[in-house]
Amino acid sequence: xxxxxxxxxxxxxxxxxxxxxxxxxxxxxxxxxxxxxxxxxxxxxxxxxxxxxxxxxxxxxxxxxxxxxxxxxxxxxxxxxxxxxxxxxxxxxxxxxxxxxxxxxxxxxxxxxxxxxxxxxxxxxxxxxxxxxxxxxxxxxxxxxxxxxxxxxxxxxxxxxxxxxxxxxxxxxxxxxxxxxxxxxxxxxxxxxxxxxxxxxxxxxxxxxxxxxxxxxxxxxxxxxxxxxxxxxxxxxxxxxxxxxxxxxxxxxxxxxxxxxxxxxxxxxxxxxxxxxxxxxxxxxxxxxxxxxxxxxxxxxxxxxxxxxxxxxxxxxxxxxxxxxxxxxxxxxxxxxxxxxxxxxxxxxxxxxxxxxxxxxxxxxxxxxxxxxxxxxxxxxxxxxxxxxxxxxxxxxxxxxxxxxxxxxxxxxxxxxxxxxxxxxxxxxxxxxxxxxxxxxxxxxxxxxxxxxxxxxxxxxxxxxxxxxxxxxxxxxxxxxxxxxxxxxxxxxxxxxxxxxxxxxxxxxxxxxxxxxxxxxxxxxxxxxxxxxxxxxxxxxx
Numbered sequence: 001x002x003x004x005x006x007x008x009x010x011x012x013x014x015x016x017x018x019x020x021x022x023x024x025x026x027x028x029x030x031x032x033x034x035x036x037x038x039x040x041x042x043x044x045x046x047x048x049x050x051x052x053x054x055x056x057x058x059x060x061x062x063x064x065x066x067x068x069x070x071x072x073x074x075x076x077x078x079x080x081x082x083x084x085x086x087x088x089x090x091x092x093x094x095x096x097x098x099x100x101x102x103x104x105x106x107x108x109x110x111x112x113x114x115x116x117x118x119x120x121x122x123x124x125x126x127x128x129x130x131x132x133x134x135x136x137x138x139x140x141x142x143x144x145x146x147x148x149x150x151x152x153x154x155x156x157x158x159x160x161x162x163x164x165x166x167x168x169x170x171x172x173x174x175x176x177x178x179x180x181x182x183x184x185x186x187x188x189x190x191x192x193x194x195x196x197x198x199x200x201x202x203x204x205x206x207x208x209x210x211x212x213x214x215x216x217x218x219x220x221x222x223x224x225x226x227x228x229x230x231x232x233x234x235x236x237x238x239x240x241x242x243x244x245x246x247x248x249x250x251x252x253x254x255x256x257x258x259x260x261x262x263x264x265x266x267x268x269x270x271x272x273x274x275x276x277x278x279x280x281x282x283x284x285x286x287x288x289x290x291x292x293x294x295x296x297x298x299x300x301x302x303x304x305x306x307x308x309x310x311x312x313x314x315x316x317x318x319x320x321x322x323x324x325x326x327x328x329x330x331x332x333x334x335x336x337x338x339x340x341x342x343x344x345x346x347x348x349x350x351x352x353x354x355x356x357x358x359x360x361x362x363x364x365x366x367x368x369x370x371x372x373x374x375x376x377x378x379x380x381x382x383x384x385x386x387x388x389x390x391x392x393x394x395x396x397x398x399x400x401x402x403x404x405x406x407x408x409x410x411x412x413x414x415x416x417x418x419x420x421x422x423x424x425x426x427x428x429x430x431x432x433x434x435x436x437x438x439x440x441x442x443x444x445x446x447x448x449x450x451x452x453x454x455x456x457x458x459x460x461x462x463x464x465x466x467x468x469x470x471x472x473x474x475x476x477x478x479x480x481x482x483x484x485x486x487x488x489x490x491x492x493x494x495x496x497x498x499x500x501x502x503x504x505x506x507x508x509x510x511x512x513x514x515x516x517x518x519x520x521x522x523x524x525x526x527x528x529x530x531x532x533x534x535x536x537x538x539x540x541x542x
Contacts, residue, residue: 026057029410035248045441046262049371052099053247056373056437057410059097064381064405066243066374066419069261073304075108075370075438076456077278082109083460084286085429090460092453095437102446104438111238112281113429117199120423121285122238124194127187130179133160138185138227145188186227190234196220197235209383210401210422213239214394223393231392231420240392241421243374243385245405245414255390255418261371286463295467298322299329299459303452306341307442327472331461334454335470341451373437374421378402380433388420 022030030039039050057065070078083090086107094102111120129139133155139162140147150164158173160180171180195201197220207213217223222230231240249256279300283293305319322329326338376384387398387408395417398404408414426432443449461467 022054023058023061025061025410026054029246030054032412038248048100049439049441050247052097052101052103052439053371053373055097055099056095056103056375057247060375062378064376064378064385064402066245066376066385066421067247067249067257068241068243068372068374069257070370070372072307072370072440072442073300074278075372076303076452077282077300078108078110079106080456080460080463081112081278081282082107082429082431083457084282084463085109085113086431087464090453090457092449094443095435097437101441101444102449104440104443105435106438107431108436109429109431110241111423111428112278112285113425114199114285116425118425119199119202120238120425120428121199121281122197122235123284125187125190125234127183127185128177128179129160129182129184131155131157131173133180134184139182140185140188142181142183145183145185148185149182187234189225189227193220193222193233193235197239210386210420211399213422214386214420218394229391236392239423241423242388242392243419243421245408245417245419246410248415250415250418252390257371261369282463288463292462292465295329296459296462298325299455299462302326302329303455303459306448306452306455328469329458330455330470331458331468332470334451334458337447337451337454341447369440371439373439375435375437376427377433380427381405384422384424384427385419386422388418390418392420 030036039047042050079090082088086109088107090106093105095105097103113119114121127145129137129152133152135155136151136153138148138151140149148164150162150167150169152160153163153168154161160171160182162169162171162182171182173180202213202216205212205216207216214223217230217236222233222236225233231237231242244250244255244257247258249258254260279297283296288296301318302322305322327335330338382400382402385401385405387395387401387404389395395404398417401419404417408417427434458467
């Protein structure tokens, strides 16, 4: 029996309805005291999300189900990039699972793969310290890049403070380079790995699966690097995706997909596994010009503004300007959805505020992040995943993934372990044998997701050189104007733009004329009636 068919939501399952219908393995995990207490405190939104996660776990008990959280913008980019690399139009799809809200199942490409290569491409790290600098990072001076001078402890637009013990120095921005006269020591140290982590070297050394990759990194000394979080090293970061084995993830919120999702990935923007300059990678791979780069950047900003406005009262000036210029950023089909979105749900989103972020300085802000369940057949998971601790360092006690997964899945011990997935092109670019079940409170809003899908398709079109903006109607600034449904297709008719105020005036005029005609007709009838009476009364002259 489906979870939601039991007459109560999971939020009440843990409190009063019991866990009947939930597989015993999952039920035992949810009954762990700390998890039970956490579930009882969840708001309605997160209880619904949790019920959806359990429903997917239940439907895929024969598969491997892992967890990862991403910001909404990265999720959209992954979907768009999949459509670009596979040349498929984007379509909003949902998983066939009984849950309180739609669960997305769009195909994703989480990294950029160069052609038919099996591993994601990457660039050598740039160690320059440019605004805004990374707090508490180890740095060295440009002239002596191997010599540690301290950690960044403060900064402004033109100055950065570096502290080493009791000594503190200040460095000013170099106006010609736009950066400070410093380098990140960790990135300088990464240079020694770059050549060895190129695709050709991985292939030459027989790296095929996750076990091969972790052993190869062991030989390079990656896991014992003193200056870098191992899976943040260029060439490692792009090839691995960090995941949790269980719903609630790790004891530390910074390593738990669930807690990162609930608190907001923007606070921990890299998620698990390090920040990835995904947009830059995409633009570089496609070699698009500055005009397209600017267009795509604004289109993505518009998407972020729409989702942000749905979840916050802060519709800032930049977003307002983008909304007014949306005609140059969206196709005509997208404009229809945006007009409907504006008419049916005005830009006053307080009552639309989805999942509230907790533990932040701005508790009025709402979440727009995505909680993903990555679903693989067991034999594929054995090839792609290994058990790890923080930073991607392998756990020596687990040489094989599947036996460890079976031992740790949905147990308290499993919360203390993570996994790392080796990202290979067949699965994460060409989408073979993998499913991404994606959860967000925003998915409940069908009109919003329809609009965002149309805009995402416009971004895909722009990246492929196929985007055509919608002509701006002459009266588009008039709030009573209904926007056109024009199309560039020669077979489609160009619709007329109606101005409601003009139509209203014409209607009033017609009513007035009609009233005058009616009065005149009545007068004529009365006159005719009088003339007839006189003919009867007077004798006919002979």
